[in-house]
Amino acid sequence: MINTNSVIIDTGEIQESKHLKVTSLTYQNNTESNYTEKIETLEKNFNYSDNSNYYWSASELSILYGTPLYAEASPSQKIALNHLYWVTQYSQIAASEANTILCNDVTNGVFSTIGGYETLCKELELESDQEKSHIHAFHKIGYETKRSLLQKAAFNAPLGENRGKSVENYLNDTTSNRTLQKFLSFNPLALEDCALRLLKKIRLESKANCYSPYLHELEKKNLFLPGPRTGILKVFPRYLLRLFILSWGSSYFLASQYYCLRYIANMLLKTAEYEYTRYFRELEKKGEFIPVPTEISRYHLLDESFHTTMSRLIAQEVYKDFAKPTVYERFIGNLSVELMQKQLLGGLAGGIPAIFQDDSCFMLAYYRLLRGPLFEMSSQEALQWLEKCLCHEHEGFHVNLKYHHRLLYDLRSFFGGIDYMSPVNREMSFMSSGGSIDKAIKENIHSFRQFSKSIAN
Ligand SMILES: [Fe+2]
Numbered sequence: 001m002i003n004t005n006s007v008i009i010d011t012g013e014i015q016e017s018k019h020l021k022v023t024s025l026t027y028q029n030n031t032e033s034n035y036t037e038k039i040e041t042l043e044k045n046f047n048y049s050d051n052s053n054y055y056w057s058a059s060e061l062s063i064l065y066g067t068p069l070y071a072e073a074s075p076s077q078k079i080a081l082n083h084l085y086w087v088t089q090y091s092q093i094a095a096s097e098a099n100t101i102l103c104n105d106v107t108n109g110v111f112s113t114i115g116g117y118e119t120l121c122k123e124l125e126l127e128s129d130q131e132k133s134h135i136h137a138f139h140k141i142g143y144e145t146k147r148s149l150l151q152k153a154a155f156n157a158p159l160g161e162n163r164g165k166s167v168e169n170y171l172n173d174t175t176s177n178r179t180l181q182k183f184l185s186f187n188p189l190a191l192e193d194c195a196l197r198l199l200k201k202i203r204l205e206s207k208a209n210c211y212s213p214y215l216h217e218l219e220k221k222n223l224f225l226p227g228p229r230t231g232i233l234k235v236f237p238r239y240l241l242r243l244f245i246l247s248w249g250s251s252y253f254l255a256s257q258y259y260c261l262r263y264i265a266n267m268l269l270k271t272a273e274y275e276y277t278r279y280f281r282e283l284e285k286k287g288e289f290i291p292v293p294t295e296i297s298r299y300h301l302l303d304e305s306f307h308t309t310m311s312r313l314i315a316q317e318v319y320k321d322f323a324k325p326t327v328y329e330r331f332i333g334n335l336s337v338e339l340m341q342k343q344l345l346g347g348l349a350g351g352i353p354a355i356f357q358d359d360s361c362f363m364l365a366y367y368r369l370l371r372g373p374l375f376e377m378s379s380q381e382a383l384q385w386l387e388k389c390l391c392h393e394h395e396g397f398h399v400n401l402k403y404h405h406r407l408l409y410d411l412r413s414f415f416g417g418i419d420y421m422s423p424v425n426r427e428m429s430f431m432s433s434g435g436s437i438d439k440a441i442k443e444n445i446h447s448f449r450q451f452s453k454s455i456a457n
């Protein structure tokens, strides 16, 4: 039996444990699979014009689906909105997969400091390599599609979250920022100071036994800790994200706990990707043309099923190999999940299915879409349509609520089984309270008022 301040492992038990068998089998199956290679080949042969006349999924996976504007859109505009949905989803997915590569490195380093986890480390490395190919494919298809549909406007106005100086004031006052400040209910600088002192204490207590070699290298080179501003990790303020990254790289327990967040990302991805796969099967059954992006989504879901298995295994089982969490570890573990619930899953978009944030994050992108070559609206027309589409109940909200319920059910069953989680995380309470059309519309009315003022100024 090994017993240090931060790890208790019976090496004999580890050899026999069920999770090592699952890891071994997952690694073997993942190594033998060729889904990444299929994605690479599909990407190489992708040409937007060959795929441009076909839906890439069922119509409900389209930007602004179910809104009054969608009802009046022409057939070609509807197809374009369907393609732009793919592009938007996969641009978010690519950014989150870049987060995954970073966090795999950080946590892999921690697991590599003890014996018995060699296969797990190899699987994480393999997953990072696969993510690099996935990201490349998503970027290439996204770029080609946006260039064809939106021409120059695509690159002034990425169809993602709000960016740009013109709406700086608006951004500084977004609902999510206010909610976060309220939620943290103390001064961020005080938190940073307190957190860094706590971290120092952990480092001393753990005698740096498990300090991630990845972080150690950064320290040696005097480099700053990364604090990505894209992907799912962007929901954390940068100072807090850096604290999380240090924590995931300094504790066996927290390295395992990170996989709770990765599981949320896996399941978010699956929410949309499962629908693409279903569409793929329908086309295959009917012997019809299968668009390249649909096929890529299908193979990506298969590749990601290995990653999801590993996230679940590490988050639900592997942490039990180590000493019970300290008060600090339990606090950090719960805080990261609570914030992710609030910031990533705490609302309901009316204009983008399977996105569980209110539409304020995307308002500028919608506006630019309506002003761009696809709809060619004047500023006044665009604002009028935005008001109609975001501030009143319509089918799009109901479609999204269906996805919300499905994901909430899955996440509740996942977090319900983790003993150190607080009741709000076990119940996914913040996510649950965000699943309300009335609430989403109220938030949108508030944000739309501010947004239309910022456009007028
Ligand atoms: Fe991926």
Ligand SMILES: [Fe+2]
Pocket (backbone or CB within 6 Å): 097, 100, 127, 131, 304, 307
């Ligand atoms: Fe993945």
